[in-house]
Amino acid sequence: MKQSVRQRLALFLLGAVVNYLLIALPFKYLSAHTSLPVWAKAACSVGAGTAFFFFWNYFVNFRTSSRKRDAFVRYITVVIMMWGISSLLLTIFKHFDIGIARHFGGSRLDFDVITTQLCMGWVKFLIYHKWAFPAAANAKEKATS
Numbered sequence: 354m355k356q357s358v359r360q361r362l363a364l365f366l367l368g369a370v371v372n373y374l375l376i377a378l379p380f381k382y383l384s385a386h387t388s389l390p391v392w393a394k395a396a397c398s399v400g401a402g403t404a405f406f407f408f409w410n411y412f413v414n415f416r417t418s419s420r421k422r423d424a425f426v427r428y429i430t431v432v433i434m435m436w437g438i439s440s441l442l443l444t445i446f447k448h449f450d451i452g453i454a455r456h457f458g459g460s461r462l463d464f465d466v467i468t469t470q471l472c473m474g475w476v477k478f479l480i481y482h483k484w485a486f487p488a489a490a491n492a493k494e495k496a497t498s
Contacts, residue, residue: 368410372406372470375405375406376443376463376469376470379394379398379401380398383398395441395443395447398443398466399439399443399469400436407432410428410481435476435477439473442468443469446469447465
């Protein structure tokens with residue numbers, strides 16, 4: 354069943370909260386228990402979120418009436434590129450500590466992860482919505498059939 358833009362956006366925003374946890378918690382764990390360089394911790398942490406959301410976006414969020422295999426190659430391409438760019442951005446942000454830390458419910462918010470998500474989230478949404486899983490293309494295909 355096809356989704357409206359509003360449904361896609363609502364699920365995407367809900368996913369942002371989950372994605373924050375899937376990135377921030379592994380990064381915090383890896384920082385406390387390993388001596389990995391920052392880029393490796395960033396790549397692993399973003400990878401945890403990417404792995405979960407690979408399935409979430411493919412099967413739940415960006416549903417279209419087109420066949421999944423038609424969008425699979427585009428989706429894989431976007432996922433790999435966005436994982437690399439997000440990992441690079443998180444690495445860069447982790448190297449600059451501007452001293453903004455806020456506690457929320459007994460935990461310290463990781464503003465580097467939040468900033469990475471703010472930089473990449475809207476780009477991911479547009480690419481997924483318009484290119485990887487284009488809903489409008491399906492309506493045009495049905496109109497011409």
